[in-house]
Amino acid sequence: MTQPTVLPPLPRLPNAVPRSGVSTEARRALRQLLDDMDRALATAFRDGADASALARRRGDSVGRVVVHVWTACLGDVTGAALFAIGGFGRGLLFPRSDVDLLALVQHSDAARMRALEQFFATLWDIGLKVGHAVRDVEQCRALAAQDASVFTSLLDARRLAGDAAMEDALASIVDDPALWPPAPYLAARLAERDARHARYNDTAYNLEPNVKDGPGGLRTLDSLRWLGHRLAHADDFDDMEHEGLLDPAERSTLEEAEATLRRYRYALHLEAGRAEERLLFDYQRALAARLGFEDEHEKNLGVEQFMQGYYRAASQVERLGVQIAERFEEMLEPPSEPRPVGEDFLRYGSRLAVRDPDLFMRRPSALVDVFILRLGEPGIVGFTADTMRRIHQATAHYGTTLGDTPEVLQAFLQLLRLGAPAVEALWRMNRHGLLASVLPAFGKVFGRMQYDLFHAYTVDEHTLRVLRNVARFADPAARQEFPMACGIWPTLEKPELMLLAALFHDIAKGRGGDHSVLGEEDARAFCARLGLPGSDVDLVAWLVRWHLLMSVTAQRQDITDPDVVQRFAESVGNRERLDHLYMLTIADIIGTSPKLWNGWKDRLLADLYTATRYALASDDELPRDASVRIQECRDEAMARLREEGFSEPVVTHVWNDFPEQSFLRHHPEQMAWQTAAILRAQGATPLIEVHPLSVRGTTELFVYTPDRDGLFAAVTAMLDRLHFSVMEARIFNTRNGMALDTFLLLDTESQQPATPERAEELKLRLHRALSQPGHTHQPSRRNMSRHLKHFQAVPKIAFATSADRTRLSLVCSDRPGLLAAVSQAMVEAEVRVHDARIATFGERVEDFFLISDRRNAPLGLAQQDRLLHALLDRLGSGKRAQA
Incomplete structure (x- = not known):
């Protein structure tokens, strides 16, 4: 709240103004006067004075000084005048705003130009940041005729000093009906x-x-x-x-x-x-x-x-x-004859109007009806000015009680049942403030931001973008980008449930507590007021409660593990929920920030959706016997290799050294590609293969070389130098001591798979690096971005030990070269990496590693502590935290 404004007094300037310029001593005094004024204004602002009043007082103060200097440099001049333009012309100067000036002259003789140069130089010398132009009337007219921005600047022009007759010259330009x-x-x-x-x-x-x-x-x-x-x-x-x-x-x-x-x-x-x-x-x-x-x-x-x-x-x-x-556009349009549209509305050209001026007050459901009607009227660009005003007046009159009016709720449900087209109407209703009246909880997140780099928009803007993303699934033109989602959309019996889930999924942000739980309560209450059947209410409420489940499962867990898929399928429960959740997850990720969506996440979610659909369609649980999955992968990979001309005995000889986990964790396409690369290399190592666009929507890097400690660190250091981000890593060893390492990569800047040229560069550079086994590969040093510096938190590190591995969980702030730094810490602690899941959410990183000591045993407590200290030192944290 601003307090009653107490403004500092205007500066007192000498009554007598010299006509020979401003002396050094006088300049010093003027500079001090301006500094004193700025300090006094800053103090007044700190004490609660109104910013507009302070900006006007600064404008008045600077104006006095400018006039004083003008008089000292030019005296009582004729045929020239000084005008304030821009914000200064409107009488406003913020603490560091430019002082924009126009010197308008009848003619520019040498003496006058020298005086003007002295004038502007003096203003700079006393500390004013001046933007200025010197023009004669014809130049001013010509520029204004060419450029609307120049013409606009003259609308705010205010004479400060000089020949008053020049005001008429300027007015002749501004008031000329032929100009703009x-x-x-x-x-x-x-x-x-x-x-x-x-x-x-x-x-x-x-x-x-x-x-x-x-x-x-x-x-x-x-x-x-x-x-x-x-x-x-x-x-x-x-x-x-x-x-x-x-x-x-x-x-x-x-x-x-x-x-x-x-x-x-x-x-x-x-x-x-x-x-x-x-x-x-x-x-x-x-x-x-x-x-x-x-x-x-x-x-x-x-x-x-x-x-x-x-x-x-x-x-x-x-x-x-x-x-x-x-x-304004309507005001300039030629008049048109009204044409009836339904019982309550008229069409004037491309705009809708109400027949009865009191319609919205008399029947509030018409507030929604008019937006439904607009969807079915081709060529409509908006409402008449009078109709817009009546929408706002009725919305303000009813306030949040609209959401309790049965007729309004039924009209709103009718709108939602239109499916994808309803999204455009919801967006327009929000533009007019109507959506928050029908749905008061939405009004609470209006302008609500989250202080992080993950959420690029406020909650209300994000929600509307999610709705628009959902609507895209109904567009055949989006089928190439979202084939599965576009295939699911036509099968929805009640698309309004999908829209309701999107509307409510983040509606409880900022209240404290779990927004998913609180949002579920809101969704249940509103759906019940809409009169939806219990099963429909349950579906919407479940989607709101668990809208993050699929994203979290796909990005933080190993979805090639049948147990992970089975647990997810049990949580989802049925195909209907899965279909809705899949579409909501995609729409939510893209609506959070366009930079978050990439081919890897697309493929990841599609794989989880397909595996879960299989699990839900089966009468029995998803087969947990790993041998079944392994054999299926071997059979399909072998078929692919035979098509490429490789004999089964030759392939089997290579596979005899492979760990069975590699067939469980990789797609058959990957196994066939990697095996073919090994066979073609004929024993030459290190073998580096790069697939620019792999089956997982990423660039796939395959490293086959004699295993050694520090190999993971060497690879990640090179990837960091070449600006690749690791999405996932699979670290296996053959029975004869060879590393079978797979990295799924995206270009750090574009978050897209590598170009063929970048892929070839990676292959050559990494081959050269790994050919020097004794060389220490340190990550490159890069400065942290300005954005990331404001979101650095103490890392949270946790260890969990199973029979043969230790699971490391690392939650920390992102920074350049993070994975390479973590890898170096593992080298220092004499730790081996066997698997890695990499997930970045804005400025927050959540990475998971399966690790062991150099004897392939789980880490003991002493080695866990050693790794913890190495990680914290590498991550530059003076604090030590273990969650």
Whole structure:
């Protein structure tokens, strides 16, 4: 909360202004005056003064100084004037904002240009960061005619000093109806908006948003004023309300959001000490503390509350900005005759309107009906301005009671039963604030962020993206990318259940406790209010409760192990749940961050889905006898090898040395490829083979060489140097002492399989490295990214011992070369690696290793402690933690 504003006084400047420039002593005094003013303003902000008032006071103060220097350098000049433009023209200067100036002259003689150069140099010398232009009237007119942004900058121009007659010259440009008439100007502003938004991923929900230029930022509010000025002669939001472009609630929303954004920008400039407009991770925690946000609990941190304040303000501005732009477009459209659409609505050209102005107040279910109707009307681009206003007024009137109105709930269920098309309507309902009224729990996660690198969007934005991903499964064009999911979608008897699960899966984030458990309760209650049958309620609630089960099982466990698949199948219970969970899992991963989805995860989930479907279809449990799986793999791999021209005795001779586990843990395609490589090598080692795109959606690296301690570390060090990420590693030994090591890789930067050129480079470089068995292969040293530095936590390391192996669990923050560093620690502790599962979730890594000592026995307590210390030392943690 801001306190009543107590502003520092305006600076006192000398009454007499010299006409021969500003002396060194005077410059020093002006610099000190500005510094004193900035300190006083910063203190006032810390004490709770309003950011807008402080920015205006700084604008007034700097304006006085600028005028003082102008008078000293140019005197009472004719034919020239100084104008403030940009934010300074609007009377606002944030702590580190540029001072944008335009010197408009009738003609540019040498003496005047020298005086202007002295003027601008003096401003820089006293500490002002000046952006300036010197133009005559014709130059100004020509540039304004060519570039809408130049024309726009003149709309805010405010004369500070000089010849008053030049105001009329500038007004002749700004008021010229031939320069940027309303329609072209609107088109230019919208094109600029779209281009600007594209630079920021077209969303207000970036992890490090730009408070000025990002979607929903302060620039959006400025653009609305510019459009109002040019198209409706409405200079501010009060005027726009008077002209019917805003209603009182919308004006209030914009003003409140603007106050929040200005407060955040003011604090950001002070925290950064420069004109920084991005809420970088470097500043977010400090800004939250500066503005008084405190941790409520571990799932509602102060920094998360701070960012939620930003996201809510920005999303409100973005939503209203789009709608007001539509009203401007409607205002410029030629009038059209109404055409009836159903009993309650009319169509004016490409826009829908209500017949009865009181329809939404009289029958609230029509609030949902109008969005259903829009789906079936081709060519509709939106609602009329009056209809939009009535939607907002009715939504505000009913508030969260809409979710308790049976007629509204039935209309909402009717919408969901449309399946994939309903998603577009849900997205539009959210744009108008209606979705949170029908579903109040959704309103609680509006703008809710999670302070990590894993979740790229706020919870509400993520949920809508998940819904859109689900809808893609109904699109035949997506079948090539999602063949199994697209095959499942048409088989769903009730697609509305899939949409409900997507709506509720994260709806309890930020409340404390397990969001899956709390979300299940919310889902049950809402589905019951919808009047769904008990079995349908159970399905939606189960999906919400266990929406992470498939992802966790696939990425953290060995799904080639029949026991793992059997336990997962028992948890799922039936084919219907499996189908829904598979689609929800894919949609959820992609909707969390586009960078998380890759071919390896696609293949991993598909393999788990197929194996589980087999288990559920069988009358008996999935065969647990490993010999059955081993024989199936051997038979199929042998068939493939025979097709390649290899005889069965030759293949069997090689396989006699293989451990049976290799046939259990690998696909037949992999076994055939690796065996063929060994046979073609005719005993030459080290054998390095690289398959750019393997059966698992990754690049597969196969290493066959005499086993030695440190081999895993040498391979991972080279992979790190070549910027490959290890998704999975299988470490086996033949009976005659050869290593059979398989690594599934993705390019670290693109998270895609390697190109053929990269695959060949890896093969050559690794062969060269492993041909020097005595050489120590250290991982490369790379700096940690700026993002990762803010998310470093104490590693959690756990050991579990079975009959013949020790299981190491490592949960820690990601960093460059992490796996290579872990491998080096294992070399130091004299530990061997037999299997590895690598999983990265944003900045969080969860790796699992099967390890032993050099005698292939489980680690004793002393060696576990030695490895623990080696890992912590390698990971750079001064703290020692063992979970």
